[in-house]
Amino acid sequence: MSAQVQYSEFGGPEVLSFVEVPMPSAPSDGVVVETRAIGVNPIDSMLRSGARSSAPLRSPRVPGADAAGVVVAVGADVDDWVVGDEVVVQNGHSTYATHIVAPASRLVRKPAGVGWDEAAAIGVPASTAYQALRTLGVEVGSVVLIHAGSGAVGQAAIQFARNWGATVIATGGERNQARMGELGAIPVEYGPGLLQNIRAAAPGPIDVVLDAAGTDEALEASFALVSDRSHIGTVVVGARAAELGIQAWSGGNPLPLTPEELRLRAESYAVTLELIELGDFEVEIGARYPLTAAAEAQRASMSGEHRGKIILHPSA
Incomplete structure:
Protein backbone atom coordinates (compact mmCIF):
# COMPACT_ATOMS: atom_id res chain seq x y z
CA MET A 1 0.00 0.00 0.00
CA SER A 2 0.86 3.65 -0.39
CA ALA A 3 -0.09 6.56 1.86
CA GLN A 4 -0.55 10.29 1.48
CA VAL A 5 -1.59 13.45 3.29
CA GLN A 6 -4.72 15.09 1.93
CA TYR A 7 -7.45 17.64 2.64
CA SER A 8 -11.03 17.90 1.46
CA GLU A 9 -11.80 21.41 2.69
CA PHE A 10 -9.89 24.64 3.13
CA GLY A 11 -8.87 25.50 6.65
CA GLY A 12 -6.18 25.21 9.28
CA PRO A 13 -3.61 22.42 9.50
CA GLU A 14 -6.21 20.27 11.24
CA VAL A 15 -7.94 19.63 7.88
CA LEU A 16 -4.96 17.49 6.85
CA SER A 17 -5.35 13.74 7.23
CA PHE A 18 -2.98 10.82 6.65
CA VAL A 19 -4.64 8.06 4.65
CA GLU A 20 -3.70 4.80 2.97
CA VAL A 21 -4.35 4.67 -0.77
CA PRO A 22 -3.72 2.12 -3.53
CA MET A 23 -0.22 2.01 -4.94
CA PRO A 24 -0.10 4.23 -8.05
CA SER A 25 0.99 2.83 -11.40
CA ALA A 26 3.32 4.52 -13.86
CA PRO A 27 1.73 6.21 -16.89
CA SER A 28 3.30 5.46 -20.26
CA ASP A 29 5.39 8.66 -20.15
CA GLY A 30 6.09 8.73 -16.43
CA VAL A 31 7.40 6.94 -13.36
CA VAL A 32 6.48 6.18 -9.79
CA VAL A 33 8.90 7.57 -7.21
CA GLU A 34 9.09 6.18 -3.68
CA THR A 35 9.87 9.31 -1.70
CA ARG A 36 12.76 9.53 0.73
CA ALA A 37 12.31 13.19 1.71
CA ILE A 38 9.65 15.83 1.01
CA GLY A 39 10.08 19.59 1.20
CA VAL A 40 7.57 21.79 3.04
CA ASN A 41 7.01 25.27 1.57
CA PRO A 42 4.89 28.22 2.77
CA ILE A 43 2.79 27.96 -0.40
CA ASP A 44 1.61 24.52 0.78
CA SER A 45 -0.09 26.13 3.78
CA MET A 46 -1.42 29.07 1.78
CA LEU A 47 -3.14 26.75 -0.67
CA ARG A 48 -4.46 24.50 2.09
CA SER A 49 -5.92 27.45 4.01
CA GLY A 50 -7.43 29.09 0.93
CA ALA A 51 -5.29 32.20 1.44
CA ARG A 52 -3.88 31.66 -2.05
CA SER A 53 -6.55 31.09 -4.67
CA SER A 54 -6.74 27.74 -6.41
CA ALA A 55 -9.29 25.56 -8.21
CA PRO A 56 -12.41 24.54 -6.27
CA LEU A 57 -12.00 21.46 -4.08
CA ARG A 58 -14.06 18.77 -5.79
CA SER A 59 -11.98 15.85 -4.52
CA PRO A 60 -9.31 15.33 -1.85
CA ARG A 61 -6.16 17.29 -2.61
CA VAL A 62 -2.59 16.34 -1.69
CA PRO A 63 -0.18 19.21 -0.87
CA GLY A 64 3.43 19.56 -1.88
CA ALA A 65 5.75 20.41 -4.76
CA ASP A 66 9.20 19.23 -3.65
CA ALA A 67 10.46 15.66 -3.18
CA ALA A 68 13.35 13.31 -3.78
CA GLY A 69 13.31 9.52 -3.91
CA VAL A 70 13.89 6.31 -5.81
CA VAL A 71 12.20 5.24 -9.05
CA VAL A 72 10.18 2.07 -8.38
CA ALA A 73 8.12 1.78 -11.58
CA VAL A 74 8.68 3.01 -15.14
CA GLY A 75 6.17 3.66 -17.93
CA ALA A 76 6.35 1.76 -21.22
CA ASP A 77 7.54 4.79 -23.23
CA VAL A 78 10.23 5.92 -20.77
CA ASP A 79 13.80 5.26 -21.93
CA ASP A 80 15.93 7.55 -19.75
CA TRP A 81 15.08 6.15 -16.31
CA VAL A 82 15.14 2.71 -14.72
CA VAL A 83 13.99 1.23 -11.44
CA GLY A 84 16.48 2.13 -8.73
CA ASP A 85 17.47 5.56 -10.07
CA GLU A 86 17.76 8.23 -7.37
CA VAL A 87 15.97 11.38 -8.49
CA VAL A 88 14.72 14.81 -7.57
CA VAL A 89 11.22 15.69 -8.77
CA GLN A 90 11.19 19.03 -10.54
CA ASN A 91 8.10 21.23 -10.24
CA GLY A 92 6.16 18.35 -8.72
CA HIS A 93 2.66 18.18 -7.34
CA SER A 94 0.95 16.17 -4.60
CA THR A 95 4.30 15.24 -3.07
CA TYR A 96 3.13 14.69 0.53
CA ALA A 97 3.01 10.96 -0.12
CA THR A 98 5.05 7.79 0.18
CA HIS A 99 4.74 7.26 -3.59
CA ILE A 100 4.20 9.89 -6.27
CA VAL A 101 3.68 9.83 -10.03
CA ALA A 102 5.91 12.15 -12.05
CA PRO A 103 6.45 12.74 -15.76
CA ALA A 104 9.84 11.43 -16.86
CA SER A 105 10.64 14.92 -18.21
CA ARG A 106 10.45 16.36 -14.70
CA LEU A 107 13.09 14.18 -13.09
CA VAL A 108 16.61 15.29 -12.29
CA ARG A 109 19.27 12.78 -11.29
CA LYS A 110 20.37 13.08 -7.66
CA PRO A 111 24.16 13.04 -7.33
CA ALA A 112 25.53 10.46 -4.92
CA GLY A 113 27.15 13.20 -2.86
CA VAL A 114 23.87 14.99 -2.13
CA GLY A 115 21.73 13.82 0.79
CA TRP A 116 18.02 13.13 0.54
CA ASP A 117 17.03 16.07 2.73
CA GLU A 118 19.11 18.54 0.75
CA ALA A 119 17.81 17.15 -2.55
CA ALA A 120 14.19 17.57 -1.44
CA ALA A 121 14.85 21.04 -0.05
CA ILE A 122 16.09 22.84 -3.14
CA GLY A 123 13.01 22.86 -5.38
CA VAL A 124 10.84 25.92 -4.76
CA TRP A 249 7.38 36.05 -9.92
CA SER A 250 4.66 33.97 -8.29
CA GLY A 251 3.96 35.27 -4.77
CA GLY A 252 0.39 36.10 -5.78
CA ASN A 253 1.33 37.64 -9.12
CA PRO A 254 -1.66 37.16 -11.48
CA LEU A 255 0.70 36.88 -14.46
CA PRO A 256 2.10 33.41 -15.15
CA LEU A 257 5.80 32.77 -15.46
CA THR A 258 7.12 33.26 -18.99
CA PRO A 259 8.63 30.36 -20.95
CA GLU A 260 12.10 31.79 -20.26
CA GLU A 261 11.41 32.05 -16.53
CA LEU A 262 10.15 28.47 -16.50
CA ARG A 263 13.30 27.38 -18.35
CA LEU A 264 15.48 29.09 -15.75
CA ARG A 265 13.63 27.41 -12.91
CA ALA A 266 14.10 24.01 -14.52
CA GLU A 267 17.78 24.75 -15.15
CA SER A 268 18.33 25.59 -11.48
CA TYR A 269 17.92 22.01 -10.25
CA ALA A 270 20.98 20.49 -11.91
CA VAL A 271 23.01 23.65 -11.23
CA THR A 272 22.15 23.62 -7.53
CA LEU A 273 22.73 19.89 -7.07
CA GLU A 274 26.17 20.21 -8.67
CA LEU A 275 27.05 23.15 -6.41
CA ILE A 276 25.98 21.19 -3.33
CA GLU A 277 28.10 18.22 -4.34
CA LEU A 278 31.08 20.52 -4.92
CA GLY A 279 30.63 22.11 -1.49
CA ASP A 280 29.77 25.52 -2.97
CA PHE A 281 26.14 25.66 -1.82
CA GLU A 282 24.62 24.92 1.59
CA VAL A 283 21.06 23.94 2.39
CA GLU A 284 20.05 24.63 5.96
CA ILE A 285 17.55 22.08 7.29
CA GLY A 286 15.48 23.67 10.02
CA ALA A 287 13.45 20.67 11.20
CA ARG A 288 12.40 17.17 10.25
CA TYR A 289 8.95 15.65 10.81
CA PRO A 290 7.41 12.28 9.94
CA LEU A 291 4.89 12.44 7.10
CA THR A 292 2.20 11.52 9.61
CA ALA A 293 2.92 14.85 11.36
CA ALA A 294 2.43 17.02 8.25
CA ALA A 295 -0.06 19.24 10.09
CA GLU A 296 2.52 19.98 12.78
CA ALA A 297 5.14 20.66 10.11
CA GLN A 298 2.88 23.17 8.37
CA ARG A 299 2.13 24.92 11.67
CA ALA A 300 5.86 25.24 12.25
CA SER A 301 6.39 26.51 8.71
CA MET A 302 3.87 29.31 9.10
CA SER A 303 5.01 30.26 12.60
CA GLY A 304 8.59 30.82 11.46
CA GLU A 305 9.93 29.02 14.52
CA HIS A 306 12.53 27.18 12.46
CA ARG A 307 15.10 28.86 10.25
CA GLY A 308 15.85 26.81 7.16
CA LYS A 309 13.86 24.21 5.28
CA ILE A 310 11.36 21.88 6.93
CA ILE A 311 11.47 18.29 5.67
CA LEU A 312 8.98 15.44 5.91
CA HIS A 313 10.23 11.84 6.15
CA PRO A 314 7.82 9.20 4.78
CA SER A 315 9.45 6.33 6.63
CA ALA A 316 9.70 8.00 10.04
Missing part, protein backbone atom coordinates in the same frame (compact mmCIF):
# COMPACT_ATOMS: atom_id res chain seq x y z
CA PRO A 125 13.42 28.06 -2.89
CA ALA A 126 16.43 27.51 -5.13
CA SER A 127 14.53 27.62 -8.41
CA THR A 128 12.78 30.83 -7.35
CA ALA A 129 16.01 32.53 -6.28
CA TYR A 130 17.94 31.38 -9.34
CA GLN A 131 15.31 32.51 -11.83
CA ALA A 132 14.70 35.85 -10.10
CA LEU A 133 18.38 36.78 -9.98
CA ARG A 134 18.96 35.70 -13.59
CA THR A 135 15.93 37.70 -14.71
CA LEU A 136 17.22 40.74 -12.80
CA GLY A 137 20.55 40.39 -14.61
CA VAL A 138 22.83 39.72 -11.65
CA GLU A 139 26.42 39.17 -12.80
CA VAL A 140 30.04 39.70 -11.82
CA GLY A 141 30.36 43.08 -10.10
CA SER A 142 26.64 43.53 -9.39
CA VAL A 143 25.62 44.91 -6.00
CA VAL A 144 22.52 43.05 -4.84
CA LEU A 145 20.18 43.78 -1.92
CA ILE A 146 18.22 40.77 -0.68
CA HIS A 147 15.42 41.28 1.82
CA ALA A 148 14.77 38.32 4.17
CA GLY A 149 18.18 36.86 3.47
CA SER A 150 17.90 34.14 6.13
CA GLY A 151 14.82 32.45 4.65
CA ALA A 152 15.09 29.52 2.27
CA VAL A 153 14.78 31.73 -0.83
CA GLY A 154 17.05 34.37 0.67
CA GLN A 155 19.80 31.92 1.60
CA ALA A 156 19.73 30.43 -1.90
CA ALA A 157 19.82 33.91 -3.47
CA ILE A 158 22.81 34.99 -1.38
CA GLN A 159 24.77 31.94 -2.48
CA PHE A 160 23.91 32.18 -6.17
CA ALA A 161 24.79 35.88 -6.27
CA ARG A 162 28.07 35.34 -4.43
CA ASN A 163 28.97 32.40 -6.72
CA TRP A 164 28.39 34.68 -9.70
CA GLY A 165 30.76 37.36 -8.35
CA ALA A 166 28.23 39.83 -6.94
CA THR A 167 28.40 41.80 -3.70
CA VAL A 168 25.40 41.00 -1.51
CA ILE A 169 23.72 43.01 1.24
CA ALA A 170 21.06 40.99 3.07
CA THR A 171 18.49 42.14 5.58
CA GLY A 172 17.13 40.00 8.40
CA GLY A 173 16.38 39.72 12.08
CA GLU A 174 18.95 39.98 14.86
CA ARG A 175 19.24 36.22 15.39
CA ASN A 176 19.96 35.64 11.70
CA GLN A 177 22.78 38.13 11.16
CA ALA A 178 25.54 35.57 11.68
CA ARG A 179 23.99 33.07 9.26
CA MET A 180 23.74 35.61 6.45
CA GLY A 181 27.33 36.61 7.09
CA GLU A 182 28.47 32.98 6.94
CA LEU A 183 26.93 32.69 3.47
CA GLY A 184 28.92 35.69 2.22
CA ALA A 185 26.46 38.57 2.58
CA ILE A 186 26.92 41.86 4.40
CA PRO A 187 24.14 41.52 7.01
CA VAL A 188 21.86 44.40 7.97
CA GLU A 189 19.29 44.14 10.76
CA TYR A 190 15.62 44.96 10.30
CA GLY A 191 14.18 47.79 12.35
CA PRO A 192 14.48 51.55 12.78
CA GLY A 193 16.99 53.15 10.45
CA LEU A 194 16.93 50.29 7.93
CA LEU A 195 17.55 52.58 4.96
CA GLN A 196 20.45 54.35 6.66
CA ASN A 197 21.94 51.02 7.77
CA ILE A 198 21.79 49.63 4.23
CA ARG A 199 23.46 52.77 2.89
CA ALA A 200 26.19 52.42 5.50
CA ALA A 201 26.76 48.79 4.47
CA ALA A 202 26.80 49.68 0.75
CA PRO A 203 27.89 53.29 0.31
CA GLY A 204 27.94 52.86 -3.48
CA PRO A 205 24.92 52.30 -5.74
CA ILE A 206 22.79 49.17 -5.47
CA ASP A 207 22.02 47.58 -8.82
CA VAL A 208 19.12 45.23 -8.05
CA VAL A 209 16.84 44.24 -5.19
CA LEU A 210 15.24 40.86 -4.55
CA ASP A 211 12.44 41.17 -2.02
CA ALA A 212 11.48 38.03 -0.10
CA ALA A 213 10.08 39.97 2.88
CA GLY A 214 7.21 42.00 1.44
CA THR A 215 7.08 44.52 4.28
CA ASP A 216 6.42 48.21 3.69
CA GLU A 217 9.76 48.95 5.38
CA ALA A 218 11.67 46.73 2.95
CA LEU A 219 9.85 48.07 -0.11
CA GLU A 220 10.24 51.72 0.87
CA ALA A 221 13.97 51.25 1.44
CA SER A 222 14.25 49.56 -1.96
CA PHE A 223 12.50 52.44 -3.73
CA ALA A 224 14.85 54.94 -2.08
CA LEU A 225 17.92 52.97 -3.14
CA VAL A 226 17.02 51.95 -6.72
CA SER A 227 15.43 54.57 -8.96
CA ASP A 228 14.57 52.18 -11.80
CA ARG A 229 11.88 49.96 -10.29
CA SER A 230 12.27 47.38 -13.05
CA HIS A 231 15.46 46.43 -11.19
CA ILE A 232 13.40 45.50 -8.12
CA GLY A 233 11.73 42.09 -7.95
CA THR A 234 9.51 40.44 -5.35
CA VAL A 235 8.55 36.83 -4.71
CA VAL A 236 6.02 37.56 -1.95
CA VAL A 237 3.83 40.55 -2.86
CA GLY A 238 3.18 39.77 -6.49
CA ALA A 239 -0.42 40.97 -6.24
CA ARG A 240 0.91 44.52 -5.73
CA ALA A 241 3.64 44.39 -8.36
CA ALA A 242 1.78 46.25 -11.12
CA GLU A 243 0.68 48.95 -8.69
CA LEU A 244 4.24 49.36 -7.37
CA GLY A 245 5.89 49.17 -10.79
CA ILE A 246 8.22 46.30 -9.85
CA GLN A 247 8.82 42.82 -11.24
CA ALA A 248 7.23 39.81 -9.58
Whole structure:
Protein backbone atom coordinates (compact mmCIF):
# COMPACT_ATOMS: atom_id res chain seq x y z
CA MET A 1 0.00 0.00 0.00
CA SER A 2 0.86 3.65 -0.39
CA ALA A 3 -0.09 6.56 1.86
CA GLN A 4 -0.55 10.29 1.48
CA VAL A 5 -1.59 13.45 3.29
CA GLN A 6 -4.72 15.09 1.93
CA TYR A 7 -7.45 17.64 2.64
CA SER A 8 -11.03 17.90 1.46
CA GLU A 9 -11.80 21.41 2.69
CA PHE A 10 -9.89 24.64 3.13
CA GLY A 11 -8.87 25.50 6.65
CA GLY A 12 -6.18 25.21 9.28
CA PRO A 13 -3.61 22.42 9.50
CA GLU A 14 -6.21 20.27 11.24
CA VAL A 15 -7.94 19.63 7.88
CA LEU A 16 -4.96 17.49 6.85
CA SER A 17 -5.35 13.74 7.23
CA PHE A 18 -2.98 10.82 6.65
CA VAL A 19 -4.64 8.06 4.65
CA GLU A 20 -3.70 4.80 2.97
CA VAL A 21 -4.35 4.67 -0.77
CA PRO A 22 -3.72 2.12 -3.53
CA MET A 23 -0.22 2.01 -4.94
CA PRO A 24 -0.10 4.23 -8.05
CA SER A 25 0.99 2.83 -11.40
CA ALA A 26 3.32 4.52 -13.86
CA PRO A 27 1.73 6.21 -16.89
CA SER A 28 3.30 5.46 -20.26
CA ASP A 29 5.39 8.66 -20.15
CA GLY A 30 6.09 8.73 -16.43
CA VAL A 31 7.40 6.94 -13.36
CA VAL A 32 6.48 6.18 -9.79
CA VAL A 33 8.90 7.57 -7.21
CA GLU A 34 9.09 6.18 -3.68
CA THR A 35 9.87 9.31 -1.70
CA ARG A 36 12.76 9.53 0.73
CA ALA A 37 12.31 13.19 1.71
CA ILE A 38 9.65 15.83 1.01
CA GLY A 39 10.08 19.59 1.20
CA VAL A 40 7.57 21.79 3.04
CA ASN A 41 7.01 25.27 1.57
CA PRO A 42 4.89 28.22 2.77
CA ILE A 43 2.79 27.96 -0.40
CA ASP A 44 1.61 24.52 0.78
CA SER A 45 -0.09 26.13 3.78
CA MET A 46 -1.42 29.07 1.78
CA LEU A 47 -3.14 26.75 -0.67
CA ARG A 48 -4.46 24.50 2.09
CA SER A 49 -5.92 27.45 4.01
CA GLY A 50 -7.43 29.09 0.93
CA ALA A 51 -5.29 32.20 1.44
CA ARG A 52 -3.88 31.66 -2.05
CA SER A 53 -6.55 31.09 -4.67
CA SER A 54 -6.74 27.74 -6.41
CA ALA A 55 -9.29 25.56 -8.21
CA PRO A 56 -12.41 24.54 -6.27
CA LEU A 57 -12.00 21.46 -4.08
CA ARG A 58 -14.06 18.77 -5.79
CA SER A 59 -11.98 15.85 -4.52
CA PRO A 60 -9.31 15.33 -1.85
CA ARG A 61 -6.16 17.29 -2.61
CA VAL A 62 -2.59 16.34 -1.69
CA PRO A 63 -0.18 19.21 -0.87
CA GLY A 64 3.43 19.56 -1.88
CA ALA A 65 5.75 20.41 -4.76
CA ASP A 66 9.20 19.23 -3.65
CA ALA A 67 10.46 15.66 -3.18
CA ALA A 68 13.35 13.31 -3.78
CA GLY A 69 13.31 9.52 -3.91
CA VAL A 70 13.89 6.31 -5.81
CA VAL A 71 12.20 5.24 -9.05
CA VAL A 72 10.18 2.07 -8.38
CA ALA A 73 8.12 1.78 -11.58
CA VAL A 74 8.68 3.01 -15.14
CA GLY A 75 6.17 3.66 -17.93
CA ALA A 76 6.35 1.76 -21.22
CA ASP A 77 7.54 4.79 -23.23
CA VAL A 78 10.23 5.92 -20.77
CA ASP A 79 13.80 5.26 -21.93
CA ASP A 80 15.93 7.55 -19.75
CA TRP A 81 15.08 6.15 -16.31
CA VAL A 82 15.14 2.71 -14.72
CA VAL A 83 13.99 1.23 -11.44
CA GLY A 84 16.48 2.13 -8.73
CA ASP A 85 17.47 5.56 -10.07
CA GLU A 86 17.76 8.23 -7.37
CA VAL A 87 15.97 11.38 -8.49
CA VAL A 88 14.72 14.81 -7.57
CA VAL A 89 11.22 15.69 -8.77
CA GLN A 90 11.19 19.03 -10.54
CA ASN A 91 8.10 21.23 -10.24
CA GLY A 92 6.16 18.35 -8.72
CA HIS A 93 2.66 18.18 -7.34
CA SER A 94 0.95 16.17 -4.60
CA THR A 95 4.30 15.24 -3.07
CA TYR A 96 3.13 14.69 0.53
CA ALA A 97 3.01 10.96 -0.12
CA THR A 98 5.05 7.79 0.18
CA HIS A 99 4.74 7.26 -3.59
CA ILE A 100 4.20 9.89 -6.27
CA VAL A 101 3.68 9.83 -10.03
CA ALA A 102 5.91 12.15 -12.05
CA PRO A 103 6.45 12.74 -15.76
CA ALA A 104 9.84 11.43 -16.86
CA SER A 105 10.64 14.92 -18.21
CA ARG A 106 10.45 16.36 -14.70
CA LEU A 107 13.09 14.18 -13.09
CA VAL A 108 16.61 15.29 -12.29
CA ARG A 109 19.27 12.78 -11.29
CA LYS A 110 20.37 13.08 -7.66
CA PRO A 111 24.16 13.04 -7.33
CA ALA A 112 25.53 10.46 -4.92
CA GLY A 113 27.15 13.20 -2.86
CA VAL A 114 23.87 14.99 -2.13
CA GLY A 115 21.73 13.82 0.79
CA TRP A 116 18.02 13.13 0.54
CA ASP A 117 17.03 16.07 2.73
CA GLU A 118 19.11 18.54 0.75
CA ALA A 119 17.81 17.15 -2.55
CA ALA A 120 14.19 17.57 -1.44
CA ALA A 121 14.85 21.04 -0.05
CA ILE A 122 16.09 22.84 -3.14
CA GLY A 123 13.01 22.86 -5.38
CA VAL A 124 10.84 25.92 -4.76
CA PRO A 125 13.42 28.06 -2.89
CA ALA A 126 16.43 27.51 -5.13
CA SER A 127 14.53 27.62 -8.41
CA THR A 128 12.78 30.83 -7.35
CA ALA A 129 16.01 32.53 -6.28
CA TYR A 130 17.94 31.38 -9.34
CA GLN A 131 15.31 32.51 -11.83
CA ALA A 132 14.70 35.85 -10.10
CA LEU A 133 18.38 36.78 -9.98
CA ARG A 134 18.96 35.70 -13.59
CA THR A 135 15.93 37.70 -14.71
CA LEU A 136 17.22 40.74 -12.80
CA GLY A 137 20.55 40.39 -14.61
CA VAL A 138 22.83 39.72 -11.65
CA GLU A 139 26.42 39.17 -12.80
CA VAL A 140 30.04 39.70 -11.82
CA GLY A 141 30.36 43.08 -10.10
CA SER A 142 26.64 43.53 -9.39
CA VAL A 143 25.62 44.91 -6.00
CA VAL A 144 22.52 43.05 -4.84
CA LEU A 145 20.18 43.78 -1.92
CA ILE A 146 18.22 40.77 -0.68
CA HIS A 147 15.42 41.28 1.82
CA ALA A 148 14.77 38.32 4.17
CA GLY A 149 18.18 36.86 3.47
CA SER A 150 17.90 34.14 6.13
CA GLY A 151 14.82 32.45 4.65
CA ALA A 152 15.09 29.52 2.27
CA VAL A 153 14.78 31.73 -0.83
CA GLY A 154 17.05 34.37 0.67
CA GLN A 155 19.80 31.92 1.60
CA ALA A 156 19.73 30.43 -1.90
CA ALA A 157 19.82 33.91 -3.47
CA ILE A 158 22.81 34.99 -1.38
CA GLN A 159 24.77 31.94 -2.48
CA PHE A 160 23.91 32.18 -6.17
CA ALA A 161 24.79 35.88 -6.27
CA ARG A 162 28.07 35.34 -4.43
CA ASN A 163 28.97 32.40 -6.72
CA TRP A 164 28.39 34.68 -9.70
CA GLY A 165 30.76 37.36 -8.35
CA ALA A 166 28.23 39.83 -6.94
CA THR A 167 28.40 41.80 -3.70
CA VAL A 168 25.40 41.00 -1.51
CA ILE A 169 23.72 43.01 1.24
CA ALA A 170 21.06 40.99 3.07
CA THR A 171 18.49 42.14 5.58
CA GLY A 172 17.13 40.00 8.40
CA GLY A 173 16.38 39.72 12.08
CA GLU A 174 18.95 39.98 14.86
CA ARG A 175 19.24 36.22 15.39
CA ASN A 176 19.96 35.64 11.70
CA GLN A 177 22.78 38.13 11.16
CA ALA A 178 25.54 35.57 11.68
CA ARG A 179 23.99 33.07 9.26
CA MET A 180 23.74 35.61 6.45
CA GLY A 181 27.33 36.61 7.09
CA GLU A 182 28.47 32.98 6.94
CA LEU A 183 26.93 32.69 3.47
CA GLY A 184 28.92 35.69 2.22
CA ALA A 185 26.46 38.57 2.58
CA ILE A 186 26.92 41.86 4.40
CA PRO A 187 24.14 41.52 7.01
CA VAL A 188 21.86 44.40 7.97
CA GLU A 189 19.29 44.14 10.76
CA TYR A 190 15.62 44.96 10.30
CA GLY A 191 14.18 47.79 12.35
CA PRO A 192 14.48 51.55 12.78
CA GLY A 193 16.99 53.15 10.45
CA LEU A 194 16.93 50.29 7.93
CA LEU A 195 17.55 52.58 4.96
CA GLN A 196 20.45 54.35 6.66
CA ASN A 197 21.94 51.02 7.77
CA ILE A 198 21.79 49.63 4.23
CA ARG A 199 23.46 52.77 2.89
CA ALA A 200 26.19 52.42 5.50
CA ALA A 201 26.76 48.79 4.47
CA ALA A 202 26.80 49.68 0.75
CA PRO A 203 27.89 53.29 0.31
CA GLY A 204 27.94 52.86 -3.48
CA PRO A 205 24.92 52.30 -5.74
CA ILE A 206 22.79 49.17 -5.47
CA ASP A 207 22.02 47.58 -8.82
CA VAL A 208 19.12 45.23 -8.05
CA VAL A 209 16.84 44.24 -5.19
CA LEU A 210 15.24 40.86 -4.55
CA ASP A 211 12.44 41.17 -2.02
CA ALA A 212 11.48 38.03 -0.10
CA ALA A 213 10.08 39.97 2.88
CA GLY A 214 7.21 42.00 1.44
CA THR A 215 7.08 44.52 4.28
CA ASP A 216 6.42 48.21 3.69
CA GLU A 217 9.76 48.95 5.38
CA ALA A 218 11.67 46.73 2.95
CA LEU A 219 9.85 48.07 -0.11
CA GLU A 220 10.24 51.72 0.87
CA ALA A 221 13.97 51.25 1.44
CA SER A 222 14.25 49.56 -1.96
CA PHE A 223 12.50 52.44 -3.73
CA ALA A 224 14.85 54.94 -2.08
CA LEU A 225 17.92 52.97 -3.14
CA VAL A 226 17.02 51.95 -6.72
CA SER A 227 15.43 54.57 -8.96
CA ASP A 228 14.57 52.18 -11.80
CA ARG A 229 11.88 49.96 -10.29
CA SER A 230 12.27 47.38 -13.05
CA HIS A 231 15.46 46.43 -11.19
CA ILE A 232 13.40 45.50 -8.12
CA GLY A 233 11.73 42.09 -7.95
CA THR A 234 9.51 40.44 -5.35
CA VAL A 235 8.55 36.83 -4.71
CA VAL A 236 6.02 37.56 -1.95
CA VAL A 237 3.83 40.55 -2.86
CA GLY A 238 3.18 39.77 -6.49
CA ALA A 239 -0.42 40.97 -6.24
CA ARG A 240 0.91 44.52 -5.73
CA ALA A 241 3.64 44.39 -8.36
CA ALA A 242 1.78 46.25 -11.12
CA GLU A 243 0.68 48.95 -8.69
CA LEU A 244 4.24 49.36 -7.37
CA GLY A 245 5.89 49.17 -10.79
CA ILE A 246 8.22 46.30 -9.85
CA GLN A 247 8.82 42.82 -11.24
CA ALA A 248 7.23 39.81 -9.58
CA TRP A 249 7.38 36.05 -9.92
CA SER A 250 4.66 33.97 -8.29
CA GLY A 251 3.96 35.27 -4.77
CA GLY A 252 0.39 36.10 -5.78
CA ASN A 253 1.33 37.64 -9.12
CA PRO A 254 -1.66 37.16 -11.48
CA LEU A 255 0.70 36.88 -14.46
CA PRO A 256 2.10 33.41 -15.15
CA LEU A 257 5.80 32.77 -15.46
CA THR A 258 7.12 33.26 -18.99
CA PRO A 259 8.63 30.36 -20.95
CA GLU A 260 12.10 31.79 -20.26
CA GLU A 261 11.41 32.05 -16.53
CA LEU A 262 10.15 28.47 -16.50
CA ARG A 263 13.30 27.38 -18.35
CA LEU A 264 15.48 29.09 -15.75
CA ARG A 265 13.63 27.41 -12.91
CA ALA A 266 14.10 24.01 -14.52
CA GLU A 267 17.78 24.75 -15.15
CA SER A 268 18.33 25.59 -11.48
CA TYR A 269 17.92 22.01 -10.25
CA ALA A 270 20.98 20.49 -11.91
CA VAL A 271 23.01 23.65 -11.23
CA THR A 272 22.15 23.62 -7.53
CA LEU A 273 22.73 19.89 -7.07
CA GLU A 274 26.17 20.21 -8.67
CA LEU A 275 27.05 23.15 -6.41
CA ILE A 276 25.98 21.19 -3.33
CA GLU A 277 28.10 18.22 -4.34
CA LEU A 278 31.08 20.52 -4.92
CA GLY A 279 30.63 22.11 -1.49
CA ASP A 280 29.77 25.52 -2.97
CA PHE A 281 26.14 25.66 -1.82
CA GLU A 282 24.62 24.92 1.59
CA VAL A 283 21.06 23.94 2.39
CA GLU A 284 20.05 24.63 5.96
CA ILE A 285 17.55 22.08 7.29
CA GLY A 286 15.48 23.67 10.02
CA ALA A 287 13.45 20.67 11.20
CA ARG A 288 12.40 17.17 10.25
CA TYR A 289 8.95 15.65 10.81
CA PRO A 290 7.41 12.28 9.94
CA LEU A 291 4.89 12.44 7.10
CA THR A 292 2.20 11.52 9.61
CA ALA A 293 2.92 14.85 11.36
CA ALA A 294 2.43 17.02 8.25
CA ALA A 295 -0.06 19.24 10.09
CA GLU A 296 2.52 19.98 12.78
CA ALA A 297 5.14 20.66 10.11
CA GLN A 298 2.88 23.17 8.37
CA ARG A 299 2.13 24.92 11.67
CA ALA A 300 5.86 25.24 12.25
CA SER A 301 6.39 26.51 8.71
CA MET A 302 3.87 29.31 9.10
CA SER A 303 5.01 30.26 12.60
CA GLY A 304 8.59 30.82 11.46
CA GLU A 305 9.93 29.02 14.52
CA HIS A 306 12.53 27.18 12.46
CA ARG A 307 15.10 28.86 10.25
CA GLY A 308 15.85 26.81 7.16
CA LYS A 309 13.86 24.21 5.28
CA ILE A 310 11.36 21.88 6.93
CA ILE A 311 11.47 18.29 5.67
CA LEU A 312 8.98 15.44 5.91
CA HIS A 313 10.23 11.84 6.15
CA PRO A 314 7.82 9.20 4.78
CA SER A 315 9.45 6.33 6.63
CA ALA A 316 9.70 8.00 10.04
